[in-house]
Structures are given as structure tokens and as C-alpha cells.
Amino acid sequence: MRLTLDRRDGAGMAGLFLSPLLAVALTLASSIVVFWLLGQDPWRALNVYFLMPVSDFWGVQEVAVKATPLVLIAVGLALCFRSNNWNIGAEGQFLIGAICGGGIAVWTQGWGGPWVLPLMLVAGMAGGALYALIPAVLKTRLRVNEILVSLMLVYVAELLLDWLVRGPWRDPFGFNMPQTITFAPEATLPLLFDGGRMNLGTVITLVVVVVATVVMARTLKGFEIKLVGEAPRAARFAGFDDKKLTLTVFAVSGALAGLAGVMEAAGTVRQLLPGFSPGYGFTAIIVAFLGRLNPVGCLIAGVFIAITFIGGENAQIILRLPRDMTLVFQGMLLFYILACDTLILYRPRLVPRRAPA
Amino acid sequence: MTLSRRNVLAGASALAASTALPMAARANDPLGVGFVLIGPVGDFGWSTMHDVGRRRMEEVLGDAVTTTQVEAVAPPDFDRVVTTLARAGTRLIFTTSFSYFQPTLRMAEQFPDVMFENATGTATRDNLAIYNARFYEGRYIQGVIAALKSQTKQIGYVAAFPVPEVIHAINTVMRGAWSVDPEMRIRVVWANAWFNPGVEADAARALIDQGCDVLCQHTDSPAPLQLAEERGIHGFGQASDMTRFAPNAHLTSSINNWGDYYAARAQAMIDGTWAPADTWGGLDSGMFQLAPFTNLDPEQASHAERVVAGLRDGSIDPFAGPIVNQAGEEVIAEGESLDDDAIRSMNYFYQGIDVSMPG
Numbered sequence: 001m002r003l004t005l006d007r008r009d010g011a012g013m014a015g016l017f018l019s020p021l022l023a024v025a026l027t028l029a030s031s032i033v034v035f036w037l038l039g040q041d042p043w044r045a046l047n048v049y050f051l052m053p054v055s056d057f058w059g060v061q062e063v064a065v066k067a068t069p070l071v072l073i074a075v076g077l078a079l080c081f082r083s084n085n086w087n088i089g090a091e092g093q094f095l096i097g098a099i100c101g102g103g104i105a106v107w108t109q110g111w112g113g114p115w116v117l118p119l120m121l122v123a124g125m126a127g128g129a130l131y132a133l134i135p136a137v138l139k140t141r142l143r144v145n146e147i148l149v150s151l152m153l154v155y156v157a158e159l160l161l162d163w164l165v166r167g168p169w170r171d172p173f174g175f176n177m178p179q180t181i182t183f184a185p186e187a188t189l190p191l192l193f194d195g196g197r198m199n200l201g202t203v204i205t206l207v208v209v210v211v212a213t214v215v216m217a218r219t220l221k222g223f224e225i226k227l228v229g230e231a232p233r234a235a236r237f238a239g240f241d242d243k244k245l246t247l248t249v250f251a252v253s254g255a256l257a258g259l260a261g262v263m264e265a266a267g268t269v270r271q272l273l274p275g276f277s278p279g280y281g282f283t284a285i286i287v288a289f290l291g292r293l294n295p296v297g298c299l300i301a302g303v304f305i306a307i308t309f310i311g312g313e314n315a316q317i318i319l320r321l322p323r324d325m326t327l328v329f330q331g332m333l334l335f336y337i338l339a340c341d342t343l344i345l346y347r348p349r350l351v352p353r354r355a356p357a
Numbered sequence: 358m359t360l361s362r363r364n365v366l367a368g369a370s371a372l373a374a375s376t377a378l379p380m381a382a383r384a385n386d387p388l389g390v391g392f393v394l395i396g397p398v399g400d401f402g403w404s405t406m407h408d409v410g411r412r413r414m415e416e417v418l419g420d421a422v423t424t425t426q427v428e429a430v431a432p433p434d435f436d437r438v439v440t441t442l443a444r445a446g447t448r449l450i451f452t453t454s455f456s457y458f459q460p461t462l463r464m465a466e467q468f469p470d471v472m473f474e475n476a477t478g479t480a481t482r483d484n485l486a487i488y489n490a491r492f493y494e495g496r497y498i499q500g501v502i503a504a505l506k507s508q509t510k511q512i513g514y515v516a517a518f519p520v521p522e523v524i525h526a527i528n529t530v531m532r533g534a535w536s537v538d539p540e541m542r543i544r545v546v547w548a549n550a551w552f553n554p555g556v557e558a559d560a561a562r563a564l565i566d567q568g569c570d571v572l573c574q575h576t577d578s579p580a581p582l583q584l585a586e587e588r589g590i591h592g593f594g595q596a597s598d599m600t601r602f603a604p605n606a607h608l609t610s611s612i613n614n615w616g617d618y619y620a621a622r623a624q625a626m627i628d629g630t631w632a633p634a635d636t637w638g639g640l641d642s643g644m645f646q647l648a649p650f651t652n653l654d655p656e657q658a659s660h661a662e663r664v665v666a667g668l669r670d671g672s673i674d675p676f677a678g679p680i681v682n683q684a685g686e687e688v689i690a691e692g693e694s695l696d697d698d699a700i701r702s703m704n705y706f707y708q709g710i711d712v713s714m715p716g
Binding site: 058062065162166175176177178182197264268269273275276278310313314316317318320322323 | 391397398425426427428429431432433434436437438440441442445455456459479518519520521524549702704715
């Protein structure tokens with residue numbers, strides 16, 4: 001006997017909307033069991049995890065700070081993945097964006113003006129886009145696997161950042177610690193409200209979500225992206241150039257990841273240091289799939305993942321649960337979404353093993 | 358019910374009682390103490406030992422404190438974690454890394470009613486204390502023991518980052534070694550991580566291949582010591598007693614012991630006597646201890662014991678002049694001694710140490 005998966009007919013729409021909801025519901029149900037086994041009151045625990053982070057305006061702002069880079073990167077990745085281009089290296093593009101923008105902040109320290117911040121944002125986007133074009137060019141010209149190249153370029157970016165903050169860009173008064181100076185006010189994104197950390201980056205991200213939604217739903221480019229992804233042969237007959245599209249989507253997703261990087265550097269951290277990203281570029285891959293590769297979906301999924309991050313911190317503080325609980329949570333969520341996707345789209349069937357010839 | 362004077366009085370006293378009660382209860386409430394850790398609690402090194410210290414504090418103070426610990430807090434998340442701790446009623450917060458020093462300064466300003474303590478920081482404020490241990494005393498002893506054990510006269514040093522804490526440790530190891538044998542030399546490999554067992558083991562391998570036969574480590578995992586065991590040479594443990602990882606290679610370990618300090622500081626909060634302090638405790642303070650010497654013959658062990666006693670009673674001063682740096686400049690003259698600020702900001706190697714500053 002062996003297990004096969006047969007495609008179900010007409011499960012497309014159900015899979016699209018039902019699967020993430022079902023996955024979240026199953027995660028919640030499982031976590032109730034886990035909390036109960038840990039000797040916690042499950043309702044109190046769920047309250048701490050999911051409601052406390054958004055129970056006041058300060059908390060909402062913190063969720064926005066955490067969700068902003070995730071959503072921005074995920075929107076770019078969604079465009080890529082929809083067209084069957086696999087950019088796994090958003091983390092690297094994020095870091096390069098932070099390096100390009102942060103470099104300007106370090107360089108202009110002491111003599112900058114109001115032009116510094118816009119220049120940083122543009123440099124961050126350009127850096128991210130160019131960095132993402134490396135795997136795209138190698139794919140279109142030499143047919144090199146873009147998954148491997150983009151992934152391995154993450155380590156190159158990490159090491160470059162490492163070298164910069166230990167060597168040429170090291171804060172001269174930082175006791176040799178690997179970090180740059182704290183950016184000057186003209187090199188930081190303005191905060192939106194007193195007493196919170198939400199900055200202009202959140203607004204920019206919301207604008208990007210709207211633009212991406214319109215592009216995907218209403219423009220020829222959006223149609224091209226979807227068609228190339230779902231029916232590459234048909235797209236070629238229709239006269240779309242899939243190589244040019246590969247370059248375009250990689251550049252766009254790289255630019256958005258780079259923008260996220262420079263906004264994180266200029267908005268939240270205000271300096272460059274190794275360990276500056278807690279893996280936003282990788283988490284954004286989860287966000288993109290949880291959001292069904294749809295810009296608005298990415299926004300919802302990004303906010304949800306941000307809440308579980310902060311809920312995990314709250315659980316450590318209020319319930320004294322270990323950090324591992326958060327990782328278990330995120331693991332369960334991914335597991336359930338993959339399982340739901342598979343079981344909604346495919347029917348498992350046991351078939352007798354063919355007798356060996 | 359009519360409003361009589363008696364009713365009003367009764368109401369007033371009830372009101373007074375109801376407001377007084379929470380006040381009284383608050384005074385008896387346990388003190389909330391928070392810990393922000395740079396690494397996971399299971400790193401077997403730095404963060405683990407802070408966790409051990411936290412539990413020791415709970416043991417000593419019992420119901421008088423409740424503790425909260427947040428692990429592996431990345432720099433972008435620091436402000437939020439501290440704000441949440443403060444809002445949850447935590448009144449004393451230990452931030453256990455130099456990487457948190459600047460952020461802690463910022464948060465201390467934002468929460469004047471919360472008392473902060475930063476491990477290995479460099480300045481105090483009204484509500485910010487700093488604390489560290491004089492680990493260099495252990496390094497001096499390591500240098501002495503290494504010189505007694507080494508055949509090749511070469512010490513290998515697996516270092517994390519070229520921060521003053523590591524630089525003065527390397528200098529002090531050599532001072533200890535030269536007190537036994539002026540021919541001793543040192544090689545350093547920078548692992549660029551406090552905790553990365555793979556890289557630490559690679560660094561140790563490179564040092565052994567270059568002829569070092571005693572390893573010192575300024576990184577947190579047992580990997581370098583385990584490699585020393587595998588290759589049949591000797592080494593020292595870091596942060597906790599690492600004898601069990603290398604029964605034949607282990608010579609001694611510096612054991613971080615924060616618990617008594619944590620208990621004393623929390624007790625001071627409860628008594629209302631907490632004040633910002635700059636604590637830098639040596640061997641005599643108990644803030645760190647040495648694991649029992651292993652794999653030393655009785656003569657070597659008694660030599661090491663004499664050095665320990667000398668450091669404790671102050672007759673041995675690892676930073677006594679004259680000190681000459683690599684460039685040949687005299688940093689401090691004979692008869693004088695470096696003060697704490699000079700040690701804390703040390704940014705040069707001594708003459709005779711053939712190691713260059715990376716970066």
C-alpha cells in the first residue's frame with residue numbers, strides 16, 4: 001500500500017480563503033491544549049498572546065513597528081512568487097538596503113540636511129534592487145538556479161555588514177563594539193505619535209500595499225505576472241517576455257526589501273549593527289504564503305505574525321513561559337497551513353503497491 | 358437612606374479603608390525584578406549563568422520577589438520589552454549585556470521610577486547602576502597555569518570581539534604567563550561571536566595546528582575545550598565549571614556567580630536603600646570563582662594557589678606599572694597602577710604580544 005494525492009476539482013477558491021482560517025483555528029485549538037499541559041489557564045494565555053498586544057494604542061504601534069518590514073518584504077515576494085520566480089534572499093536585500101541607506105547616514109554625519117533621509121530611502125531601494133538582480137540575471141542569462149543564488153547571497157550581505165561595522169564604519173567612541181554611530185536626527189524617520197515608536201515607514205508600507213493591489217488587479221503587468229506564473233506557455237504565445245519579467249519582479253521585490261531595510265535602520269534601530277535583523281527576510285516568506293501571495297493578504301498575515309511575536313514576549317513577561325513557546329506557535333501555524341493547503345487541494349488515497357516486475 | 362453625619366463619616370472611613378488597603382497590600386507585594394538576556398537561556402555560558410543568578414536570588418529572597426526573564430532580545434525589540442516589563446510593574450531591571458548599555462541609558466531616562474542595572478556598562482545615572490566582575494584576575498591565573506603546563510611555550514586564545522574586556526584579558530593572560538616564563542608567546546583567533554560552537558572549534562583547531570598546547574577561550578561554548586580534550590592538550594573553561602566536558606584537558610574555569618549580587622541589590626530595593634553603584638567585584642567579592650584545579654601536579658597547584666592568594670590580598674596587581682604598549686610607549690610608569698577607567702577602555706596590546714588589532 002502507498003499513499004497518493006489526487007487533485008480535487010473546484011477546490012481553488014475554498015483553498016484560498018478557507019485554508020488560512022482553518023490553519024489559524026487549528027493552531028489556536030492546539031495551543032489551548034499546550035497551555036493546558038503547561039498548567040496555564042488557556043483563556044488567560046490566549047488573551048496575553050493575541051489580545052494584550054493590541055489592547056492599547058501603544059501596543060498597536062508596536063505591532064505596526066514589527067509588522068512594517070514583514071509586510072513590505074512579503075508584498076514584493078508575493079509578486080515574485082506569483083510569477084514563478086523564487087527569491088529566497090530577501091534577507092540579504094534587506095541588509096544591503098540598510099547598508100546603502102545607513103552608509104549615507106554615517107557619511108553625512110555632522111553636515112547633512114533635510115535631503116539626507118530621501119537620499120537614504122532611494123539608496124536603500126536601489127541597493128536592494130541591484131542586489132536582487134544578481135540572481136535574476138544569472139537565471140535569465142545562464143539558467144542558474146535563483147533559489148540557491150539568492151539564498152547564498154544572504155550570507156554575503158551578512159558578512160559585508162559585519163565587516164563594515166567592525167572596520168570602516170565602526171563608531172569611534174563605541175568601545176570597539178561592532179556598531180556604527182547613532183544616526184543624526186535628519187537621518188531618521190519621523191515618529192508619527194508621541195510616546196510610541198510608529199514611524200513614517202508604516203505609512204509608506206500601506207501606500208505600497210494599495211499600489212501593489214491595484215497593479216495586480218487592474219493592470220496589464222499584473223495580468224502578465226499571474227499568467228507567466230500559472231501558464232508560462234500561454235504567456236509566451238501571448239507575447240509576454242518571461243525573462244524580462246523575471247528581471248522586473250526580482251528588481252521590484254529587491255527594492256521593497258531594501259526599502260524595508262533602510263526604514264528599519266533609519267526608523268527603529270537608528271544605527272547599523274550585526275544581528276540588526278531578527279530574520280525579517282525569512283519570516284516574510286511565511287507571511288507571503290500565509291497571505292496567499294496577495295498584497296492585502298500579506299498585510300493581514302504580517303500583522304498576525306507580528307502579534308504572535310509580541311504576544312510571545314508578553315507570555316515571557318506575564319506568564320513566565322519560555323521563548324520556545326513562540327517558536328512552537330509559529331511552527332504549528334506553518335505546519336497547519338501546509339497541511340490544510342494540501343488536504344483541501346488534494347485527496348489522499350491509499351493504493352495497492354504495484355507488484356515488483 | 359438619608360444623609361446623616363454618621364453615614365457620611367462611615368462612608369468616609371470606608372473610603373479611607375478601601376484606598377488604604379491597596380496601599381498596604383502594595384507595600385507587601387513582592388518586588389518585581391526583570392532580566393533581559395542577550396542570548397538563549399540554554400547557551401551554557403553567559404546567559405545561562407545570569408539565569409542561575411536569578412534563581413539564586415529567588416532562593417535567597419523567597420516570596421519577597423517575583424522574577425521575569427526575557428531571552429534572546431534583539432536590539433530592535435529592546436525598547437518594547439523594557440516598556441512592557443515596566444508596565445507590568447517591574448521595578449528593578451537587569452540588562453545583561455554591554456550591547457544593551459546605550460538602549461538602557463535611553464530607557465532609564467524614559468522610566469525614572471524603574472531602577473536599571475546594566476552588566477559591563479560604563480556609566481551610571483540616578484536610576485542606573487552598572488556591575489561586572491574582575492574576570493581579568495582569573496585570566497592572570499590562567500596565564501600562570503598555562504606557562505607551567507606548556508611545552509611549546511605558546512598559548513592559544515579563542516577571542517570573541519576586540520572590545521576592551523577581551524583586550525585587557527589577553528594582556529593579563531600574558532602578564533601571568535611572563536611571571537613564570539618570559540619566553541611565553543600567544544596567538545589569537547577572533548571568532549567574531551560570543552556563542553558559535555562551530556566557529557569556536559575551528560578557531561581552536563587552527564591554534565592547535567600552529568603549535569599552541571594550552572587554550573584560553575573568551576567565547577561561551579565548551580567547544581574549544583572539547584577540542585583540546587580531543588587533541589590531547591590543555592585548556593580552561595568559561596563562565597561555568599566545564600570539567601565534565603573535558604576531564605583530561607580541563608585545568609580550571611572561571612565561574613560567573615551573579616546570584617548573591619542580584620539578591621543584595623533586590624534586598625536594597627525592598628529596604629529602600631538602593632542607590633546607583635559602579636560594582637566591579639574581584640575574586641574576594643565572590644562575583645566569580647575558580648573551579649577546582651584539575652590535571653595539575655601538586656607543585657603546580659600550590660604555585661597557582663599562591664597566585665590566587667596574592668590576587669585576593671592585593672599583593673599581586675595585574676595592572677601595576679611599568680606597562681609598555683606595542684608601539685613602545687610607556688602607558689604607566691613603575692610604581693603606579695592603571696585605574697579602573699583605564700582598564701575598562703584599554704585599546705592596545707602590551708609590548709611582546711605579537712597580535713594585531715583586527716578591523
